[in-house]
Amino acid sequence: MASQIQRTHSILVIGGTGKTGRRVVRQLSSLDTEIRVGSRTAGVPFDWRDRTSWKPALRDVESIYISYYPDLAVPGAVEDVQELTDLAVKSGVRRMVLLAGRGEDEALRAEEVVQSAGVEWTIVRSAWFNQNFDENYLLEPIQSGEVALPVGEVPEPFIDAEDIASVAVAALTEDGHEGQVYEVTGPRLLTFEQAVQEIAQVSGREIRFTSVPLERYTSIMQQQEVPAEFVGLLTYLFGEVLDGRNASVADGVQRALGREPKDFADYARDVAATGVWNIKQ
Ligand SMILES: NC(=O)c1ccc[n+]([C@@H]2O[C@H](COP(=O)([O-])OP(=O)(O)OC[C@H]3O[C@@H](n4cnc5c(N)ncnc54)[C@H](OP(=O)(O)O)[C@@H]3O)[C@@H](O)[C@H]2O)c1
Numbered sequence: 001m002a003s004q005i006q007r008t009h010s011i012l013v014i015g016g017t018g019k020t021g022r023r024v025v026r027q028l029s030s031l032d033t034e035i036r037v038g039s040r041t042a043g044v045p046f047d048w049r050d051r052t053s054w055k056p057a058l059r060d061v062e063s064i065y066i067s068y069y070p071d072l073a074v075p076g077a078v079e080d081v082q083e084l085t086d087l088a089v090k091s092g093v094r095r096m097v098l099l100a101g102r103g104e105d106e107a108l109r110a111e112e113v114v115q116s117a118g119v120e121w122t123i124v125r126s127a128w129f130n131q132n133f134d135e136n137y138l139l140e141p142i143q144s145g146e147v148a149l150p151v152g153e154v155p156e157p158f159i160d161a162e163d164i165a166s167v168a169v170a171a172l173t174e175d176g177h178e179g180q181v182y183e184v185t186g187p188r189l190l191t192f193e194q195a196v197q198e199i200a201q202v203s204g205r206e207i208r209f210t211s212v213p214l215e216r217y218t219s220i221m222q223q224q225e226v227p228a229e230f231v232g233l234l235t236y237l238f239g240e241v242l243d244g245r246n247a248s249v250a251d252g253v254q255r256a257l258g259r260e261p262k263d264f265a266d267y268a269r270d271v272a273a274t275g276v277w278n279i280k281q
Contacts (some may be wrong), residue, residue, distance in 0.1 A: 004042040010060055011080045014038035014046060015067035019131045020099055022065055023165035024065050024172075031173055036061060048080055058088050063172050064096040066114070071233050081110045085117040095120040095178070097171045099164065102127050102247045104181060111181070120178040122171035124164060126244060127199040130258045130267040131161045134276055137234070142199060144281040145207050151215040157185035157249045158195060160262040167256040170179060177257055182252030186261050189247060198265060202272040213237045 011028060015021035016037035038046035038057055048069060058064075066084070068077050085096065099115045100107040102125050113273050114121045132138050141147040167184055171177040176239040181267065190198070193209045200207040212220075221231045253261040271277065 001057050009062040010034040010036065012036045012038050012057060012061040014062045014065060015069055015099075016042070016065075018067060019129060019135050019161045020164045020168065021043070021065065021067050022160055024168050027165055027169045028172070033173065038064075051083065054084060054087055056235075057094065058091040061091065061093055064088055064093055065097050065168050066097040067098070068110070070229065071104075071237075072110045072265075073104050073236055074106075074229065074233060078106060078109045078113060081256060085113055089117055089119055093119060095122075095172065097122045097124060097168050097213050098175070099168065101241070101250045102185075104248075106262065113224045121160055122168075122177045123180075123181040124167050124171070124179055125183045125252070126164055127157045127159045127250075129161050129164070130158045130186070130262075130264060133195065133268075134156075134271045135161075137230075140281055141274070142196065142207060142277050143279050145205065146210070147192075147196050147207060148210045148212045148217065148220070150193050150212055150217040151242055152189055152211055154242050155189035155191050155194075155247050157187070157189050157246070158264050159184055159253075160267050160268075163253050163257075163261045167253060170256050174276065177256060180256070182256045183250035184252035184256075184261070185248075185250045187249060189249065189265055193265075195264060195268075198268050199272070199277060202265075202268045203277040206272045206280065250258075 011033050013021050013024050013035060016025045017039045025037055027036055036044065036057065044056050045053050047053045068081065096114050096117060096119060098111060100111050100123055106259045111123050133142060164184055168181055196207055196209045218231060218235050
C-alpha cells in the first residue's frame with residue numbers, strides 16, 4: 001500500500017456536497033488535512049457557471065478533487081475543466097484527482113486535459129453509481145413502485161460512491177497513485193431490472209420494472225418537465241453509453257485500495273434499513 005502524506009495540506013473538493021464529494025469530505029475530515037468544500041453555498045463559494053468564483057476557491061490549495069456537474073458529457077464541460085486546471089496550476093495546485101465516467105468520449109477528453117496539466121494527476125474512471133437508486137433520479141420511481149427505463153439486458157457493474165470516495169481520498173493524500181487511471185466498478189454485473197429486484201427484495205416491496213423505448217422515456221421526462229439538460233444527458237447515457245461497452249468488471253478499487261469493492265447486495269441492505277425506499281410517492 002502507498003504511504004500517506006505526512007504534512008498537512010489543503011484540499012479543494014469540488015462537488016463537495018454531492019454524492020461522491022460529500023463522502024470525500026467526510027473521509028478526509030479524519031485525516032490531517034485542511035478541507036475546502038467546493039459548492040455554490042460554501043463560505044468561499046465555487047460555481048462552475050461563475051468563473052470569478054474559481055480563483056478565490058483555489059487560493060492556497062495544494063490538491064483538488066474535480067467532480068464536474070452535471071456530467072463531463074455536457075457541452076462546455078471539457079472547456080471548463082481546461083480553464084479550471086490552467087488556473088489551478090497557476091495558483092499552485094500540485095495534485096489533481098478527476099472523477100470521470102466509463103465509456104464516455106467527452107470524459108476521455110477531460111481526462112486528457114488533466115493528464116497534460118503538468119502536475120500530479122489521478123483519474124477515477126467510474127461505472128454507474130449505486131447511489132443513483134437512492135440519492136438520484138431512480139429514487140422516486142422506486143418509491144412509487146414503478147420503474148420504467150430504456151434499458152434491456154445490458155448489465156452494468158454498479159459501484160458504491162463510498163468506494164469511489166475512498167479511491168479519491170487515497171489519491172489525494174497518499175503517494176503512489178500519481179499517473180494512475182483507476183477504472184472503478186463494483187464486483188458484479190447486474191441488469192437494471194436485477195438491481196431493482198434486489199432492492200425490492202431487501203425492502204420488502206413489490207416494484208415493477210418495465211423496459212421502455214428511448215423515445216417514450218424521453219417524452220415521459222419532458223412531460224414531467226425535467227430540465228432539457230438532464231433529458232439530453234439521460235438520453236445520451238441510456239441511449240449510447242449503455243450499449244454493452246461497459247459490461248465488464250474492472251480492478252481499480254482493488255489496485256488503489258488493496259481490497260474488494262462493496263457488493264450491490266450490501267449497499268441495498270444498508271439503504272433499505274434507512275427506510276428511504278419505503279416512503280410512499
Ligand atoms: N451518477 C453516475 O452513475 C456517474 C457515473 C460515472 C461518473 N459520474 C460523474 O460524476 C460526476 C458528478 O459527481 P457526483 O455524482 O458526486 O455529484 P452530484 O451529486 O451529481 O453533484 C452535486 C454537486 O454538484 C454541485 N453543483 C451543482 N451545480 C453546481 C455549479 N453550477 N457549480 C458548482 N457546483 C455545482 C453541488 O453543489 P451545490 O449544490 O452545493 O453547489 C453538489 O456538490 C459527473 O461529472 C458524472 O460524469 C456519475
